[in-house]
Amino acid sequence: MQSAGGSFRNASEGTCAFVTERLEQPTIENEDVLFKNYGTHRLSMVRGDGVWLYDDKGSRYLDFTAGIAVCSLGHAHPAVTEAIVRQAQTLIHCSNLYGVPAQLRVAKKLTEESGLGRVLFCNSGAEANEGALKLARRYGTRIRADKTKLISLPGAFHGRTFGALSVTPKPAYQAGFLPLLPDCASPPSLADVLQEIDARTAACIVEVIQGEGGVHPIPVSFLRDLQAKLREHQALLIVDEVQTGIGRTGEMFAFLQASLQPDILTLAKGLGNGVPVGAIVARQEVADVFDAGSHGTTFGGNPLAMAVVEAVLEVVSEPAFLKHVRELGEVLRAALEERFTNVTGRGLMWGFDVPIDAKEFVRLAEENGCLLTAVGPTRVRAVPPLILDKQHVDEFARCMDSILALPQVTVPARRQ
Numbered sequence: 001m002q003s004a005g006g007s008f009r010n011a012s013e014g015t016c017a018f019v020t021e022r023l024e025q026p027t028i029e030n031e032d033v034l035f036k037n038y039g040t041h042r043l044s045m046v047r048g049d050g051v052w053l054y055d056d057k058g059s060r061y062l063d064f065t066a067g068i069a070v071c072s073l074g075h076a077h078p079a080v081t082e083a084i085v086r087q088a089q090t091l092i093h094c095s096n097l098y099g100v101p102a103q104l105r106v107a108k109k110l111t112e113e114s115g116l117g118r119v120l121f122c123n124s125g126a127e128a129n130e131g132a133l134k135l136a137r138r139y140g141t142r143i144r145a146d147k148t149k150l151i152s153l154p155g156a157f158h159g160r161t162f163g164a165l166s167v168t169p170k171p172a173y174q175a176g177f178l179p180l181l182p183d184c185a186s187p188p189s190l191a192d193v194l195q196e197i198d199a200r201t202a203a204c205i206v207e208v209i210q211g212e213g214g215v216h217p218i219p220v221s222f223l224r225d226l227q228a229k230l231r232e233h234q235a236l237l238i239v240d241e242v243q244t245g246i247g248r249t250g251e252m253f254a255f256l257q258a259s260l261q262p263d264i265l266t267l268a269k270g271l272g273n274g275v276p277v278g279a280i281v282a283r284q285e286v287a288d289v290f291d292a293g294s295h296g297t298t299f300g301g302n303p304l305a306m307a308v309v310e311a312v313l314e315v316v317s318e319p320a321f322l323k324h325v326r327e328l329g330e331v332l333r334a335a336l337e338e339r340f341t342n343v344t345g346r347g348l349m350w351g352f353d354v355p356i357d358a359k360e361f362v363r364l365a366e367e368n369g370c371l372l373t374a375v376g377p378t379r380v381r382a383v384p385p386l387i388l389d390k391q392h393v394d395e396f397a398r399c400m401d402s403i404l405a406l407p408q409v410t411v412p413a414r415r416q
Protein backbone atom coordinates (compact mmCIF):
# COMPACT_ATOMS: atom_id res chain seq x y z
CA MET A 1 0.00 0.00 0.00
CA GLN A 2 1.25 3.47 -0.83
CA SER A 3 0.55 6.55 1.20
CA ALA A 4 -0.71 9.63 -0.64
CA GLY A 5 -0.57 7.80 -3.95
CA GLY A 6 -4.05 6.45 -4.38
CA SER A 7 -4.15 2.79 -3.43
CA PHE A 8 -6.92 3.09 -0.84
CA ARG A 9 -9.48 4.26 -3.32
CA ASN A 10 -12.30 2.13 -4.56
CA ALA A 11 -10.92 0.49 -7.67
CA SER A 12 -14.29 -0.39 -9.20
CA GLU A 13 -15.39 2.06 -11.85
CA GLY A 14 -18.35 0.41 -13.55
CA THR A 15 -21.96 0.55 -12.42
CA CYS A 16 -23.70 -2.78 -12.26
CA ALA A 17 -26.93 -3.29 -14.25
CA PHE A 18 -28.99 -3.53 -11.06
CA VAL A 19 -27.93 -0.06 -9.93
CA THR A 20 -28.51 1.48 -13.38
CA GLU A 21 -32.01 0.05 -13.43
CA ARG A 22 -32.77 1.55 -10.03
CA LEU A 23 -31.46 4.94 -11.16
CA GLU A 24 -34.23 5.09 -13.73
CA GLN A 25 -36.93 5.15 -11.03
CA PRO A 26 -38.67 8.54 -11.18
CA THR A 27 -37.95 10.83 -8.24
CA ILE A 28 -40.98 11.95 -6.22
CA GLU A 29 -40.51 15.71 -5.84
CA ASN A 30 -42.96 16.38 -3.01
CA GLU A 31 -41.54 15.55 0.42
CA ASP A 32 -44.84 16.02 2.28
CA VAL A 33 -45.04 12.31 3.07
CA LEU A 34 -42.01 12.69 5.36
CA PHE A 35 -41.66 14.32 8.77
CA LYS A 36 -40.39 17.85 8.29
CA ASN A 37 -37.44 17.66 10.70
CA TYR A 38 -34.78 17.44 7.99
CA GLY A 39 -36.27 20.34 6.05
CA THR A 40 -36.57 20.30 2.28
CA HIS A 41 -33.67 18.77 0.40
CA ARG A 42 -31.90 20.47 -2.47
CA LEU A 43 -30.22 17.27 -3.62
CA SER A 44 -31.21 13.60 -3.67
CA MET A 45 -28.43 11.04 -3.87
CA VAL A 46 -28.75 7.79 -5.74
CA ARG A 47 -25.25 6.39 -6.12
CA GLY A 48 -21.79 6.58 -4.63
CA ASP A 49 -18.35 5.50 -5.74
CA GLY A 50 -15.32 6.11 -3.55
CA VAL A 51 -15.23 9.80 -2.61
CA TRP A 52 -17.95 10.65 -5.16
CA LEU A 53 -21.71 10.90 -4.74
CA TYR A 54 -24.14 11.10 -7.68
CA ASP A 55 -27.54 12.76 -7.48
CA ASP A 56 -30.75 11.80 -9.26
CA LYS A 57 -29.95 14.29 -12.04
CA GLY A 58 -26.62 12.57 -12.74
CA SER A 59 -24.41 15.30 -11.23
CA ARG A 60 -21.27 14.23 -9.40
CA TYR A 61 -20.11 15.63 -6.05
CA LEU A 62 -16.86 15.34 -4.14
CA ASP A 63 -18.21 14.06 -0.84
CA PHE A 64 -16.51 15.78 2.11
CA THR A 65 -19.37 14.76 4.42
CA ALA A 66 -18.94 10.98 4.10
CA GLY A 67 -22.47 10.55 5.44
CA ILE A 68 -21.42 12.64 8.50
CA ALA A 69 -18.10 10.93 9.21
CA VAL A 70 -19.59 7.51 8.53
CA CYS A 71 -18.43 6.23 5.13
CA SER A 72 -14.72 6.13 5.98
CA LEU A 73 -13.90 3.67 3.22
CA GLY A 74 -15.92 5.72 0.75
CA HIS A 75 -18.99 4.61 -1.14
CA ALA A 76 -19.36 1.14 -2.61
CA HIS A 77 -16.03 -0.03 -1.21
CA PRO A 78 -15.48 -3.56 -2.57
CA ALA A 79 -14.61 -5.08 0.84
CA VAL A 80 -17.81 -3.69 2.38
CA THR A 81 -19.98 -4.65 -0.58
CA GLU A 82 -18.51 -8.15 -0.59
CA ALA A 83 -19.15 -8.56 3.14
CA ILE A 84 -22.78 -7.44 2.78
CA VAL A 85 -23.49 -9.69 -0.19
CA ARG A 86 -21.79 -12.71 1.34
CA GLN A 87 -23.54 -12.25 4.68
CA ALA A 88 -26.95 -11.54 3.13
CA GLN A 89 -26.68 -14.85 1.33
CA THR A 90 -25.81 -16.57 4.62
CA LEU A 91 -27.65 -15.05 7.62
CA ILE A 92 -28.81 -11.49 8.25
CA HIS A 93 -30.36 -11.69 11.68
CA CYS A 94 -31.05 -14.18 14.44
CA SER A 95 -31.26 -11.86 17.54
CA ASN A 96 -29.18 -12.14 20.68
CA LEU A 97 -31.14 -15.23 21.72
CA TYR A 98 -28.30 -17.00 19.94
CA GLY A 99 -24.59 -16.49 19.78
CA VAL A 100 -23.22 -14.65 16.76
CA PRO A 101 -19.64 -15.87 16.20
CA ALA A 102 -18.57 -12.69 14.41
CA GLN A 103 -19.50 -10.63 17.51
CA LEU A 104 -16.67 -12.38 19.33
CA ARG A 105 -14.13 -11.65 16.60
CA VAL A 106 -15.15 -8.00 16.36
CA ALA A 107 -15.22 -7.63 20.15
CA LYS A 108 -11.78 -9.20 20.42
CA LYS A 109 -10.43 -6.71 17.90
CA LEU A 110 -12.08 -3.72 19.64
CA THR A 111 -10.82 -4.78 23.07
CA GLU A 112 -7.29 -5.28 21.73
CA GLU A 113 -7.31 -1.89 20.03
CA SER A 114 -8.82 -0.04 23.02
CA GLY A 115 -7.30 -1.88 25.97
CA LEU A 116 -10.81 -2.27 27.42
CA GLY A 117 -12.40 -5.55 28.45
CA ARG A 118 -15.87 -6.12 27.04
CA VAL A 119 -18.13 -5.02 24.17
CA LEU A 120 -21.91 -4.67 23.78
CA PHE A 121 -23.26 -3.99 20.29
CA CYS A 122 -26.14 -1.70 19.39
CA ASN A 123 -27.33 0.21 16.33
CA SER A 124 -26.42 3.90 16.53
CA GLY A 125 -24.42 6.54 18.35
CA ALA A 126 -27.28 7.74 20.52
CA GLU A 127 -28.08 4.17 21.46
CA ALA A 128 -24.45 3.51 22.42
CA ASN A 129 -24.46 6.60 24.66
CA GLU A 130 -27.85 5.67 26.08
CA GLY A 131 -26.40 2.32 27.14
CA ALA A 132 -23.24 3.95 28.48
CA LEU A 133 -25.27 6.33 30.68
CA LYS A 134 -27.37 3.44 32.01
CA LEU A 135 -24.19 1.48 32.70
CA ALA A 136 -22.68 4.44 34.57
CA ARG A 137 -25.76 4.91 36.75
CA ARG A 138 -25.87 1.22 37.60
CA TYR A 139 -22.16 1.20 38.42
CA GLY A 140 -22.44 4.37 40.48
CA THR A 141 -25.48 3.37 42.50
CA ARG A 142 -23.71 0.18 43.57
CA ILE A 143 -21.13 2.41 45.26
CA ARG A 144 -23.75 4.68 46.85
CA ALA A 145 -27.45 5.04 46.20
CA ASP A 146 -27.28 8.71 45.20
CA LYS A 147 -24.27 8.37 42.89
CA THR A 148 -26.36 9.23 39.85
CA LYS A 149 -25.13 12.57 38.51
CA LEU A 150 -24.13 12.65 34.84
CA ILE A 151 -21.92 15.51 33.69
CA SER A 152 -21.38 16.77 30.16
CA LEU A 153 -19.23 19.50 28.61
CA PRO A 154 -20.26 22.82 27.12
CA GLY A 155 -20.74 22.38 23.36
CA ALA A 156 -21.22 18.62 23.63
CA PHE A 157 -23.31 16.50 21.31
CA HIS A 158 -24.20 12.95 22.29
CA GLY A 159 -27.39 12.21 20.35
CA ARG A 160 -31.13 12.81 20.24
CA THR A 161 -32.71 10.13 22.41
CA PHE A 162 -33.87 11.29 25.86
CA GLY A 163 -30.77 10.16 27.78
CA ALA A 164 -28.29 11.32 25.14
CA LEU A 165 -30.21 14.59 24.76
CA SER A 166 -30.03 15.14 28.52
CA VAL A 167 -26.23 15.35 28.21
CA THR A 168 -26.39 17.48 25.04
CA PRO A 169 -26.69 21.00 26.46
CA LYS A 170 -27.97 22.72 23.35
CA PRO A 171 -31.21 24.67 23.98
CA ALA A 172 -32.32 24.34 20.34
CA TYR A 173 -32.13 20.55 20.56
CA GLN A 174 -33.76 20.32 24.00
CA ALA A 175 -36.60 22.81 23.33
CA GLY A 176 -40.02 21.27 23.79
CA PHE A 177 -38.72 18.00 25.22
CA LEU A 178 -38.37 18.99 28.86
CA PRO A 179 -38.25 17.60 31.44
CA LEU A 180 -35.25 15.51 30.49
CA LEU A 181 -33.36 12.96 32.58
CA PRO A 182 -32.95 14.20 36.15
CA ASP A 183 -29.53 14.74 37.70
CA CYS A 184 -27.66 15.77 34.57
CA ALA A 185 -25.29 18.73 34.85
CA SER A 186 -23.86 20.71 31.94
CA PRO A 187 -21.68 23.41 33.49
CA PRO A 188 -20.95 26.48 31.36
CA SER A 189 -17.14 26.16 31.29
CA LEU A 190 -14.49 23.47 31.49
CA ALA A 191 -13.35 24.81 34.88
CA ASP A 192 -16.93 24.48 36.13
CA VAL A 193 -17.03 20.89 34.88
CA LEU A 194 -14.12 20.03 37.19
CA GLN A 195 -15.89 21.83 40.06
CA GLU A 196 -19.08 19.87 39.46
CA ILE A 197 -17.46 16.48 40.08
CA ASP A 198 -18.22 15.15 43.56
CA ALA A 199 -19.11 11.97 45.46
CA ARG A 200 -22.53 11.93 43.78
CA THR A 201 -21.07 11.91 40.27
CA ALA A 202 -21.63 8.70 38.34
CA ALA A 203 -19.84 9.76 35.17
CA CYS A 204 -18.72 12.50 32.86
CA ILE A 205 -19.18 12.02 29.11
CA VAL A 206 -16.75 13.72 26.70
CA GLU A 207 -15.78 13.91 23.06
CA VAL A 208 -12.00 14.26 22.55
CA ILE A 209 -12.80 16.51 19.58
CA GLN A 210 -16.34 17.89 19.65
CA GLY A 211 -17.74 17.16 16.20
CA GLU A 212 -21.21 18.70 16.00
CA GLY A 213 -19.95 21.41 18.36
CA GLY A 214 -17.79 22.76 15.51
CA VAL A 215 -14.80 20.36 15.36
CA HIS A 216 -13.52 21.73 18.61
CA PRO A 217 -10.64 19.78 20.20
CA ILE A 218 -10.86 19.63 24.00
CA PRO A 219 -7.46 20.52 25.52
CA VAL A 220 -5.57 17.36 26.46
CA SER A 221 -4.46 18.89 29.77
CA PHE A 222 -8.11 19.38 30.71
CA LEU A 223 -8.98 15.81 29.72
CA ARG A 224 -6.18 14.46 31.93
CA ASP A 225 -7.31 16.64 34.87
CA LEU A 226 -10.86 15.48 34.29
CA GLN A 227 -9.82 11.83 34.30
CA ALA A 228 -7.84 12.30 37.52
CA LYS A 229 -10.68 14.10 39.30
CA LEU A 230 -13.23 11.49 38.20
CA ARG A 231 -11.02 8.70 39.53
CA GLU A 232 -10.60 10.51 42.81
CA HIS A 233 -14.41 10.38 43.17
CA GLN A 234 -14.91 6.84 41.81
CA ALA A 235 -16.78 8.35 38.89
CA LEU A 236 -16.51 7.03 35.34
CA LEU A 237 -15.02 8.62 32.26
CA ILE A 238 -17.19 7.95 29.22
CA VAL A 239 -15.41 8.85 25.99
CA ASP A 240 -17.86 9.31 23.13
CA GLU A 241 -15.94 8.39 19.99
CA VAL A 242 -19.02 7.99 17.85
CA GLN A 243 -17.51 10.53 15.44
CA THR A 244 -13.76 10.46 16.23
CA GLY A 245 -13.38 6.68 16.51
CA ILE A 246 -12.29 4.06 13.96
CA GLY A 247 -9.43 5.94 12.34
CA ARG A 248 -11.07 9.32 11.74
CA THR A 249 -8.36 11.27 13.61
CA GLY A 250 -5.44 9.18 12.33
CA GLU A 251 -5.38 6.61 15.14
CA MET A 252 -7.93 3.91 15.81
CA PHE A 253 -9.33 6.04 18.66
CA ALA A 254 -8.75 9.72 19.46
CA PHE A 255 -8.41 8.94 23.18
CA LEU A 256 -5.12 7.18 22.39
CA GLN A 257 -3.74 10.50 21.09
CA ALA A 258 -4.67 12.13 24.41
CA SER A 259 -3.28 9.18 26.46
CA LEU A 260 -6.60 8.71 28.24
CA GLN A 261 -7.91 5.54 29.81
CA PRO A 262 -11.69 5.62 29.43
CA ASP A 263 -13.90 3.45 31.58
CA ILE A 264 -16.49 3.38 28.80
CA LEU A 265 -15.99 4.06 25.09
CA THR A 266 -18.88 4.53 22.67
CA LEU A 267 -18.64 3.95 18.92
CA ALA A 268 -20.92 4.08 15.90
CA LYS A 269 -20.51 6.26 12.80
CA GLY A 270 -17.31 4.93 11.19
CA LEU A 271 -17.78 1.42 12.53
CA GLY A 272 -20.09 0.16 9.79
CA ASN A 273 -19.27 2.44 6.83
CA GLY A 274 -23.00 3.21 6.54
CA VAL A 275 -24.54 -0.01 7.80
CA PRO A 276 -26.14 0.99 11.13
CA VAL A 277 -24.14 -0.34 14.06
CA GLY A 278 -22.84 0.96 17.37
CA ALA A 279 -20.85 -0.39 20.28
CA ILE A 280 -20.26 0.19 23.96
CA VAL A 281 -16.77 -0.88 25.00
CA ALA A 282 -16.03 -0.90 28.72
CA ARG A 283 -13.60 -2.00 31.39
CA GLN A 284 -14.59 -5.48 32.47
CA GLU A 285 -15.41 -4.44 36.03
CA VAL A 286 -17.75 -1.75 34.69
CA ALA A 287 -19.32 -3.94 31.98
CA ASP A 288 -20.06 -6.59 34.57
CA VAL A 289 -22.66 -4.47 36.40
CA PHE A 290 -24.97 -5.31 33.49
CA ASP A 291 -26.19 -8.84 34.04
CA ALA A 292 -28.65 -10.98 32.12
CA GLY A 293 -31.65 -8.80 31.35
CA SER A 294 -30.15 -5.41 32.39
CA HIS A 295 -30.06 -3.98 28.90
CA GLY A 296 -30.53 -5.21 25.38
CA THR A 297 -31.52 -4.66 21.79
CA THR A 298 -33.12 -6.80 19.10
CA PHE A 299 -30.84 -5.83 16.23
CA GLY A 300 -27.57 -5.06 18.04
CA GLY A 301 -24.67 -7.21 16.87
CA ASN A 302 -26.61 -8.88 14.06
CA PRO A 303 -24.58 -11.04 11.65
CA LEU A 304 -24.92 -8.57 8.76
CA ALA A 305 -23.60 -5.61 10.75
CA MET A 306 -20.84 -7.73 12.27
CA ALA A 307 -19.65 -8.94 8.85
CA VAL A 308 -19.36 -5.33 7.72
CA VAL A 309 -17.59 -4.17 10.90
CA GLU A 310 -15.10 -7.03 10.50
CA ALA A 311 -14.38 -5.87 6.94
CA VAL A 312 -14.06 -2.22 8.00
CA LEU A 313 -11.75 -2.96 10.94
CA GLU A 314 -9.52 -5.13 8.79
CA VAL A 315 -8.83 -2.19 6.48
CA VAL A 316 -8.76 0.66 9.03
CA SER A 317 -6.57 -1.03 11.64
CA GLU A 318 -3.69 -1.43 9.13
CA PRO A 319 -0.86 0.85 10.31
CA ALA A 320 -0.35 1.97 6.68
CA PHE A 321 -4.00 3.01 6.44
CA LEU A 322 -3.84 5.09 9.63
CA LYS A 323 -0.59 6.64 8.40
CA HIS A 324 -2.39 7.54 5.16
CA VAL A 325 -5.12 9.28 7.21
CA ARG A 326 -2.51 11.30 9.12
CA GLU A 327 -0.61 12.22 5.93
CA LEU A 328 -3.68 13.22 3.92
CA GLY A 329 -4.94 15.01 7.00
CA GLU A 330 -1.88 17.25 6.92
CA VAL A 331 -2.36 17.86 3.18
CA LEU A 332 -5.98 18.86 3.81
CA ARG A 333 -5.03 20.99 6.81
CA ALA A 334 -2.51 22.91 4.68
CA ALA A 335 -5.11 23.46 1.94
CA LEU A 336 -7.59 24.74 4.52
CA GLU A 337 -5.11 26.97 6.32
CA GLU A 338 -4.18 28.65 3.04
CA ARG A 339 -7.80 29.68 2.58
CA PHE A 340 -9.60 29.85 5.90
CA THR A 341 -9.19 30.92 9.51
CA ASN A 342 -9.49 28.98 12.77
CA VAL A 343 -8.75 25.60 11.16
CA THR A 344 -9.00 22.95 13.88
CA GLY A 345 -9.17 19.18 14.01
CA ARG A 346 -7.01 16.15 13.44
CA GLY A 347 -6.56 13.38 10.88
CA LEU A 348 -9.42 13.79 8.41
CA MET A 349 -11.77 15.69 10.72
CA TRP A 350 -11.51 19.45 10.22
CA GLY A 351 -13.52 22.54 11.05
CA PHE A 352 -12.91 26.05 9.68
CA ASP A 353 -14.47 29.51 9.70
CA VAL A 354 -15.93 30.85 6.47
CA PRO A 355 -16.40 34.53 5.57
CA ILE A 356 -20.17 34.21 5.01
CA ASP A 357 -23.09 32.33 6.55
CA ALA A 358 -22.04 28.67 6.81
CA LYS A 359 -25.25 27.27 5.33
CA GLU A 360 -24.90 29.60 2.35
CA PHE A 361 -21.26 28.56 1.98
CA VAL A 362 -22.30 24.89 1.96
CA ARG A 363 -24.92 25.65 -0.70
CA LEU A 364 -22.32 27.38 -2.88
CA ALA A 365 -19.95 24.45 -2.39
CA GLU A 366 -22.73 22.13 -3.58
CA GLU A 367 -23.21 24.24 -6.71
CA ASN A 368 -19.48 23.90 -7.29
CA GLY A 369 -19.52 20.12 -6.90
CA CYS A 370 -18.36 19.66 -3.33
CA LEU A 371 -20.33 18.53 -0.26
CA LEU A 372 -19.63 19.92 3.23
CA THR A 373 -21.65 20.41 6.43
CA ALA A 374 -22.32 23.55 8.44
CA VAL A 375 -21.57 23.16 12.17
CA GLY A 376 -22.07 26.73 13.35
CA PRO A 377 -23.22 30.14 12.08
CA THR A 378 -19.94 30.63 10.16
CA ARG A 379 -18.34 27.26 10.79
CA VAL A 380 -17.98 24.43 8.28
CA ARG A 381 -16.83 20.83 8.74
CA ALA A 382 -14.88 18.63 6.34
CA VAL A 383 -14.95 14.90 7.12
CA PRO A 384 -14.10 13.20 3.81
CA PRO A 385 -13.79 9.46 3.36
CA LEU A 386 -10.46 8.28 4.80
CA ILE A 387 -9.53 6.78 1.42
CA LEU A 388 -9.06 10.31 0.10
CA ASP A 389 -6.15 10.96 -2.28
CA LYS A 390 -4.01 14.05 -2.80
CA GLN A 391 -5.78 14.70 -6.11
CA HIS A 392 -9.11 14.90 -4.27
CA VAL A 393 -7.68 17.52 -1.91
CA ASP A 394 -6.52 19.46 -5.00
CA GLU A 395 -10.01 19.16 -6.44
CA PHE A 396 -11.48 20.35 -3.13
CA ALA A 397 -9.07 23.30 -3.08
CA ARG A 398 -10.12 24.29 -6.60
CA CYS A 399 -13.76 24.17 -5.53
CA MET A 400 -13.02 26.33 -2.48
CA ASP A 401 -11.14 28.83 -4.67
CA SER A 402 -14.14 29.14 -7.01
CA ILE A 403 -16.35 29.95 -4.04
CA LEU A 404 -13.89 32.36 -2.46
CA ALA A 405 -13.67 34.22 -5.78
CA LEU A 406 -17.43 34.90 -5.85
CA PRO A 407 -18.28 38.57 -5.29
CA GLN A 408 -20.69 37.82 -2.42
CA VAL A 409 -17.95 35.89 -0.65
CA THR A 410 -14.90 38.07 -1.34
CA VAL A 411 -16.77 41.08 0.02
CA PRO A 412 -17.35 39.60 3.44
CA ALA A 413 -20.83 41.08 3.75
CA ARG A 414 -22.16 39.39 6.83
CA ARG A 415 -25.53 37.84 6.21
CA GLN A 416 -28.11 37.38 8.95
Ligand SMILES: *Cc1c(COP(=O)(O)O)cnc(C)c1O
Nearest residue numbers: 124125126157158159211242243
Ligand atom coordinates in the same frame (compact mmCIF):
# COMPACT_ATOMS: atom_id res chain seq x y z
C1 LIG B 1 -23.39 11.57 15.62
C2 LIG B 1 -23.00 11.54 17.04
C3 LIG B 1 -23.82 10.92 18.00
C4 LIG B 1 -25.18 10.37 17.67
O1 LIG B 1 -25.11 9.28 16.80
P1 LIG B 1 -26.45 8.80 16.04
O2 LIG B 1 -26.00 7.56 15.33
O3 LIG B 1 -26.85 9.90 15.12
O4 LIG B 1 -27.46 8.52 17.07
C5 LIG B 1 -23.36 10.85 19.30
N1 LIG B 1 -22.17 11.36 19.64
C6 LIG B 1 -21.36 11.97 18.76
C7 LIG B 1 -20.04 12.49 19.21
C8 LIG B 1 -21.75 12.09 17.44
O5 LIG B 1 -20.97 12.73 16.56
